[in-house]
Amino acid sequence: MSVYKFMIDVQYKSNLRDPRGETIKRVLKEEHGVPVKELRIGKSIYVEVEAASSDEAKELVKKMCEDLLVNPVVETYEVRSL
């Protein structure tokens, strides 16, 4: 068994408004003069899992995303192996 490390990035689906992102974007544009075109705030979840292989670890991470970490009705996600 080895330990595998992942970063899971979760975002609201692109058709849904993200009030936090909109506020930060506005401040960057208006107060700092940065020409930001789009800014959306999601969340990152760092996990370590113990598994027999990297494929098995990826399966485990997929399962935890589907079971709890992500709400597929309103969110999308991406998993990066670290």
Add this chain to the structure above:
Amino acid sequence: MKAAVVVYPGSNCDRDTYHALKLTGFDVDYAYFFDQDLSFEGYDLVVLPGGFSYGDYLRPGAVAARENISRKVKEFAENGGLLLGICNGFQVLMEMGLLPGALLQNEKGKFICRWVDLVVEDNTTPFTLAFKKGEKIRLPIAHGFGRYVKVGEPRVVFRYRENVNGSDEKIAGVASESGNILGLMPHPERASEEILGGEDGRKVFLSIAEYLESRGAEK
């Protein structure tokens, strides 16, 4: 008439809900999340109250929805039991997959705590029998994540008259197809006595009582 109010860690409207149910003539028990032997057998109604279960970690209601006690709540509703979710309870119901849609952060990003005007769209559910269809009512809301995102064509029971939080089609409360599950963001328990500023919410509990009595539940 027997009702249970579920208490998750972080629930904070459990006592108000208990009080409103008592006032309406229910025998009420608290159902604590840590009670492993708990059963909803013999209960006519289960209520998931408002609050911040598990501190809203991950997503409001997400953790509570996966508790052992929530599996029992689901079983109770699937067997036709009446299940009411208020505010955070509504969020839990959605995370449990018992009602369609999702609740996201309010469009303006603000926590909103105020009285709002609503319309009763559906008075054929066990929770709304005592209202007239189209009746205009006032209830308090207190939420940061109440923006309803519609999936499919939900059975809309309450609608805001003004879109306070950016919900799709001003939806404030939806029921299951079968009508035995209702979730809503406004707080009927906080509007169940004149001293609280209004009594419109009381009618939700009176409706349930009326429905149960018509079905022959013991008083």
